[in-house]
Amino acid sequence: MIVDVIVIGGGASGLAAAISVKKRNKQVLLIERENELGGILNQCIHNGFGLEVFKEEYTGPEYAYKFIEEFNDLKIDYLLNTTVIKLVKNGDEFVVTISSTAQGLKEIKAKAVIISSGCYERTRGQIAMPGERPRGVITAGSAQRYLNINGYMVGKKAFILGSGDIGLIMARRMHLEGAEVLGVAEIMPYSNGLNRNIVQCLNDFDIPLYLSHTVTNVESDDSKRLKAITIQQVDERFNPISGTEKRFEVDTLLLSIGLIPDITLLDDLSVEVDQKTKSSKINQAYETSVPGLFICGNSLQVHDLVDNVSKESSRAGNCTADFLENKFKPRKKINIIPGKNILYVAPQYLDFGWDFTDLIISFRSSKKLEKAIAKVYQGDNLVYQKRRTFVVPAEMETISFPYQELNDSQDIRVELEEL
Amino acid sequence: MYDYIIIGAGVVGSAIARELSLYQAKTLVLEKENDVANVQSLANSAIVHSGHNPEPNSLKARLSVWGNKLYEEMEKELDIPLLRTGAYVVAHNAEEERQLEELTELARINQVPEFKILSFEEALKDEPNLSKTVTKVLSLPTTKVTYPWEVAFAAMENALINGVEFIKNALVTGIKKEFDYFVVTVNNHIEYQCRYLINSAGVASDDIAGLIEKNVPFHITGRKGEYFVIDKRAKGFVNHILYPLPTELGKGVLITPQYHGEILLGPNSELVEDKYLPTTSFAGLAYVKEHAAMLADNIPFNQIIRSFAGIRSTADYDDFYIKESLEVKGLFHLGGIDSPGLTACFAIAKYLVNEVMNVDNIYQLNPDFNPYRKKRVMFHKLSDVEKQVLIKEEPMYGNIICKCEKITEKEILEAMRGPLGSNTIKGIKKRTRAGAGLCQGGYCEEKIVKMISKEFNLSPMDIAYDKENTKLFTQETKVLKK
Ligand SMILES: Cc1cc2nc3c(=O)[nH]c(=O)nc-3n(C[C@H](O)[C@H](O)[C@H](O)COP(=O)(O)OP(=O)(O)OC[C@H]3O[C@@H](n4cnc5c(N)ncnc54)[C@H](O)[C@@H]3O)c2cc1C
Ligand SMILES: Cc1cc2nc3c(=O)[nH]c(=O)nc-3n(C[C@H](O)[C@H](O)[C@H](O)COP(=O)(O)OP(=O)(O)OC[C@H]3O[C@@H](n4cnc5c(N)ncnc54)[C@H](O)[C@@H]3O)c2cc1C
Numbered sequence: 001m002i003v004d005v006i007v008i009g010g011g012a013s014g015l016a017a018a019i020s021v022k023k024r025n026k027q028v029l030l031i032e033r034e035n036e037l038g039g040i041l042n043q044c045i046h047n048g049f050g051l052e053v054f055k056e057e058y059t060g061p062e063y064a065y066k067f068i069e070e071f072n073d074l075k076i077d078y079l080l081n082t083t084v085i086k087l088v089k090n091g092d093e094f095v096v097t098i099s100s101t102a103q104g105l106k107e108i109k110a111k112a113v114i115i116s117s118g119c120y121e122r123t124r125g126q127i128a129m130p131g132e133r134p135r136g137v138i139t140a141g142s143a144q145r146y147l148n149i150n151g152y153m154v155g156k157k158a159f160i161l162g163s164g165d166i167g168l169i170m171a172r173r174m175h176l177e178g179a180e181v182l183g184v185a186e187i188m189p190y191s192n193g194l195n196r197n198i199v200q201c202l203n204d205f206d207i208p209l210y211l212s213h214t215v216t217n218v219e220s221d222d223s224k225r226l227k228a229i230t231i232q233q234v235d236e237r238f239n240p241i242s243g244t245e246k247r248f249e250v251d252t253l254l255l256s257i258g259l260i261p262d263i264t265l266l267d268d269l270s271v272e273v274d275q276k277t278k279s280s281k282i283n284q285a286y287e288t289s290v291p292g293l294f295i296c297g298n299s300l301q302v303h304d305l306v307d308n309v310s311k312e313s314s315r316a317g318n319c320t321a322d323f324l325e326n327k328f329k330p331r332k333k334i335n336i337i338p339g340k341n342i343l344y345v346a347p348q349y350l351d352f353g354w355d356f357t358d359l360i361i362s363f364r365s366s367k368k369l370e371k372a373i374a375k376v377y378q379g380d381n382l383v384y385q386k387r388r389t390f391v392v393p394a395e396m397e398t399i400s401f402p403y404q405e406l407n408d409s410q411d412i413r414v415e416l417e418e419l
Numbered sequence: 420m421y422d423y424i425i426i427g428a429g430v431v432g433s434a435i436a437r438e439l440s441l442y443q444a445k446t447l448v449l450e451k452e453n454d455v456a457n458v459q460s461l462a463n464s465a466i467v468h469s470g471h472n473p474e475p476n477s478l479k480a481r482l483s484v485w486g487n488k489l490y491e492e493m494e495k496e497l498d499i500p501l502l503r504t505g506a507y508v509v510a511h512n513a514e515e516e517r518q519l520e521e522l523t524e525l526a527r528i529n530q531v532p533e534f535k536i537l538s539f540e541e542a543l544k545d546e547p548n549l550s551k552t553v554t555k556v557l558s559l560p561t562t563k564v565t566y567p568w569e570v571a572f573a574a575m576e577n578a579l580i581n582g583v584e585f586i587k588n589a590l591v592t593g594i595k596k597e598f599d600y601f602v603v604t605v606n607n608h609i610e611y612q613c614r615y616l617i618n619s620a621g622v623a624s625d626d627i628a629g630l631i632e633k634n635v636p637f638h639i640t641g642r643k644g645e646y647f648v649i650d651k652r653a654k655g656f657v658n659h660i661l662y663p664l665p666t667e668l669g670k671g672v673l674i675t676p677q678y679h680g681e682i683l684l685g686p687n688s689e690l691v692e693d694k695y696l697p698t699t700s701f702a703g704l705a706y707v708k709e710h711a712a713m714l715a716d717n718i719p720f721n722q723i724i725r726s727f728a729g730i731r732s733t734a735d736y737d738d739f740y741i742k743e744s745l746e747v748k749g750l751f752h753l754g755g756i757d758s759p760g761l762t763a764c765f766a767i768a769k770y771l772v773n774e775v776m777n778v779d780n781i782y783q784l785n786p787d788f789n790p791y792r793k794k795r796v797m798f799h800k801l802s803d804v805e806k807q808v809l810i811k812e813e814p815m816y817g818n819i820i821c822k823c824e825k826i827t828e829k830e831i832l833e834a835m836r837g838p839l840g841s842n843t844i845k846g847i848k849k850r851t852r853a854g855a856g857l858c859q860g861g862y863c864e865e866k867i868v869k870m871i872s873k874e875f876n877l878s879p880m881d882i883a884y885d886k887e888n889t890k891l892f893t894q895e896t897k898v899l900k901k
Pocket of ligand 2: 426427428429430431432433449450451452455456457458459460461462463464465466467468589590591592619620621622623627643644645686728729730731732756757758759760761762763
C-alpha cells in the first residue's frame with residue numbers, strides 16, 4: 001500500500017497541513033510521537049494565540065483544539081505514540097520507518113511527505129557556557145512542560161539567560177507560582193522576544209532585563225546543585241568585559257537561547273541546508289531540494305506566532321496536493337537572497353515550474369529598525385516595496401507580491417532600507 | 420568483618436572488586452557518589468591506549484600494554500564495548516618527525532604491537548580530513564576506544580553477582596587500625612571493619628591516606644582537561660584517534676571518535692587549585708579548538724552539543740603508585756592513577772591482587788565464580804531484522820523515549836533494574852545514553868521521570884538528578900492543563 005501524503009508531526013503545523021491536503025481529497029496519514037495532538041501548544045497555557053486566524057485570543061491548548069476538531073471532523077488518519085525514525089526515498093516513493101509499542105518497527109510508503117516536526121531548544125552545551133555542570137541549568141521549554149503539564153516547579157530562585165519568548169513567559173509564570181526571578185540576561189543589545197512579552201512578563205513584575213550580558217560562570221554546591229551564576233557585560237564582539245561581573249545566588253538557570261528546527265529526519269536525504277535558518281532550503285511551494293518532500297512550521301523556520309505557522313502549513317499542504325496532481329513542470333529556478341539588514345529569507349528559491357499568483361517571502365531583520373522599507377530587487381530592478389515600522393529580529397515579517405513580471409535568469413534580493 | 424574494603428568505585432576500584440571476587444573473600448566497596456564512575460572515570464577521553472608513550476620499564480608502560488590486551492578478553496567476558504579505531508600520532512615538520520621517531524622507538528621498547536610509520540599520503544587514504552599540514556604519521560592499530568561508564572558498570576555488576584557488596588553515598592571520613600584490622604568510618608557515623616584496606620579513591624587517594632598515615636608517600640595535584648562533544652551526526656568525520664606529539668603536559672589535545680558515534684575534541688591540561696572542581700572556561704575551550712584544528716581540517720564545530728571537564732589525579736611520584744603502605748600493614752594505595760588508568764584498569768587490578776597483595780596465598784579461589792555478564796541490548800546498534808525479532812518478544816523496544824539517541828522504553832527499564840540499577844536521571848543517562856544527544860535530555864527527561872516514578876513508586880518530588888540533594892523539583896503546583 002502507498003499513501004498519498006504522510007505528515008510527520010501533529011502540532012499546529014502538521015494539523016493545518018494535513019487538513020488542507022485532506023480538503024483536496026488526498027489520502028493523508030499524520031504521525032505523532034506524543035500521546036496527543038497539538039505539539040508545543042499543549043504546554044503554552046498563556047493567552048496570545050489566534051488573533052490573526054480567529055480574530056480572538058486563545059490559550060495554546062484552545063487554539064490547538066480548534067484545529068484538532070476540524071482534523072477529526074475530516075476523519076484524517078493518524079497514529080499517536082509513534083515515532084518516525086527514518087525517512088528515505090526510493091525512486092519516486094518515500095519510505096517512512098515508524099516505531100511504536102503497538103506496531104513495532106514498520107515501513108510505510110508515501111508519494112509525498114510533509115515535515116512538521118517542530119524545533120528543539122538550544123542547550124548550554126551548544127553555547128559552551130563556562131563553569132561547573134550542576135543540576136539546575138535547564139531549558140525554559142522543559143521547565144515550562146514540567147510546570148504546565150506535570151505540575152512541578154524546577155526551582156525557587158531563578159535567573160534566565162536569553163530573552164526568547166519562552167524565557168520571558170516562564171519568568172512571569174515562575175514569578176506567579178511564587179518563585180523569585182532575579183533577572184533576564186540577553187547577549188544581544190536588543191531583546192529576542194516579542195515586545196508584548198517584555199512588557200507583560202518582565203516590566204509588569206519589575207524583573208530586570210540585562211541587555212548585552214551573558215552568563216560567564218556557573219557554580220555548584222557540594223552535592224552538585226546550582227548555587228550561583230555570574231553574568232557579565234559583553235562588547236560588540238561578544239567578549240565579556242572584566243569588572244562588570246554580577247553574581248546571583250540562584251537554584252535555577254533557565255535557558256531561552258534559541259530554538260533550532262528539528263530536521264534530523266532529513267539526515268538520510270540529501271537536502272540542501274540553509275546555514276541561516278538551520279533548516280532545509282525550499283522553493284515557494286515549501287518543497288525541499290528533494291521532489292515531493294515539503295516542510296513547514298517550526299521545522300522550516302522558528303515562528304513567533306502560531307497563526308503564521310497555521311497559514312504557512314496550510315499553504316504547504318495545498319502545494320503538496322498540487323504536486324500530487326502534477327500541477328507543476330520542471331522549469332528554471334532562481335535564488336532569493338537575503339540582502340542588507342536581513343537575517344534570512346524563506347523560501348530561498350523561486351521555481352518557475354510552480355504556478356502561483358503571489359510570491360510569499362518570510363524574513364527576519366538582522367537589527368532593530370524603527371522605520372524601514374522592505375525592497376525586493378531583481379538585478380537593479382526594484383520589483384516590490386513596502387513600508388514597515390518597528391522591525392525587530394524577534395518578529396518574523398512576511399511580504400507577498402505577484403511575480404509574473406520577474407525573469408527566470410536573475411536572482412532576486414530582499415533588503416530592508418532604514419528610513 | 421570484611422576481608423577487603425575498597426574505597427572508591429571508579430574503573431580502578433570496580434576492576435579490583437571484580438578481581439577479588441575470584442576468591443573466597445568478603446569484599447565491600449564504599450563510594451561517596453550516588454553511582455560508580457562519577458569522578459575521573461566519568462570524564463575522560465575513553466581511549467584504550469596502546470602503551471606507546473609511558474617511560475620504558477615503568478608500571479604505566481607495562482600495565483597499559485597488558486591492560487590493552489585484557490580489554491579484548493573483557494569484551495568477551497563482560498560485554499565491554501570496544502571500537503577498534505586505531506590511532507595516528509601526527510608530525511608537522513622535520514623537528515616533529517624526529518620526535519615521532521623517538522616515540523616510535525618507545526613503542527618498540529614497550530612492545531606495542533603492529534605500529535608503523537606512514538607517509539602523509541598513506542594516512543590520508545583512511546583519514547580524508549587529516550590536516551594538510553601533517554607530514555608523517557605513527558600508526559598504532561591496537562589503540563581503541565571503550566565506553567568508560569560501561570567499564571565500571573560491567574566490572575562492578577560482575578563483582579556483585581559474584582558476592583561483592585557495594586554501598587554508594589558512603590563517604591569515608593575516618594580510618595583506624597586496631598590490632599590486625601581496620602575500622603573504616605563512613606559519613607562520620609557508620610563503622611565497617613576489614614582485614615585489608617584498598618585505597619582507590621582517585622584524586623582523593625592522598626587525602627584517604629592522610630586519614631591514617633603521618634607521612635603520605637605521594638601527593639595528588641589535579642590537572643584539568645576540557646572537552647567539546649560533537650554530535651554523532653558528524654560520525655565518520657574522523658575514523659582514527661588523532662594525537663599530536665606528546666609533551667611534558669601529556670598526550671595533548673586529541674580528536675577521538677567515540678563508541679556511540681560522537682566525537683570528542685580535547686583535552687587541554689591545566690593545573691587546578693581545587694582538584695574536586697571540574698569547570699570549563701572560555702580560555703580552555705578556545706585552546707582546545709585551536710589545537711584540534713592542527714590535527715584535522717573541516718572540523719564540524721557547528722555540531723558541538725556539549726562541553727565538559729575532568730580532573731586527572733596526577734601524583735608527584737612519576738608513575739602509578741601501587742604499593743602497600745610503608746606505615747600501616749594491610750593498607751594498599753593506588754595513587755596517581757591518571758592516564759592511562761582507564762587503559763590499565765584491569766591490569767592494575769591483576770597486578771595489585773597477584774603481585775602486590777598476593778591474595779592467592781591468603782584465600783582460596785571462589786568455585787562459583789562466574790566470569791560472564793549478561794549482554795546488554797543496545798537497540799539502536801542492531802539491524803532492522805534483529806530489532807523486529809526483539810520487538811516481537813518485547814514490544815517496549817518499539818517505544819522510543821530518547822529521540823536523539825533512539826533509546827527505547829525497554830532499555831530504560833533495564834537500566835533501572837538489575838544488580839546495579841539506577842533511579843536517577845544521570846544514572847539512567849550513563850547506562851543507556853538517554854539524554855546524551857543533540858537535545859541533551861530536553862525531550863526525554865520528562866518521560867524518564869515518569870518511568871522512574873512508576874518503577875520505584877516514587878513521587879516525582881523525590882526523584883533526583885544524581886545525588887540526594889539534586890532533586891528535580893522544589894514544589895508541586897496546581898495542574899492547570901486545559
Ligand atoms: C513556549 C512557546 C510559547 C509560544 N507562545 C506563543 C504565543 O504566545 N502566541 C503565538 O501565536 N505563538 C506562540 N508560540 C509559537 C507557536 O506556538 C509555535 O511556533 C507553533 O505551535 C509550532 O508548531 P509546529 O507544529 O511547527 O511545532 P510543534 O508544536 O513543536 O509540533 C511538532 C510536532 O512534531 C512531533 N514530532 C517531531 N518529530 C517527530 C517524529 N520523528 N515522529 C513523530 N512525531 C514527531 C512532535 O512531537 C510535535 O508534536 C510559542 C511557542 C513556544 C515554543
Ligand atoms: C581529562 C582526562 C582524560 C583521560 N583520558 C584517558 C584516556 O583516554 N585513557 C586512559 O586510559 N585514561 C584516561 N584518563 C585517566 C583515567 O580516566 C583514570 O586513570 C581513571 O578513570 C582512574 O580511575 P579511578 O577509579 O582510579 O578514579 P576515579 O574514577 O576518580 O574513582 C575514584 C573514586 O573514589 C571515590 N572517592 C573519593 N574519595 C572518597 C571517599 N572519601 N569515600 C568514598 N569514596 C571516595 C570517588 O567518588 C571516585 O568515584 C583520563 C583522565 C582525565 C581526567
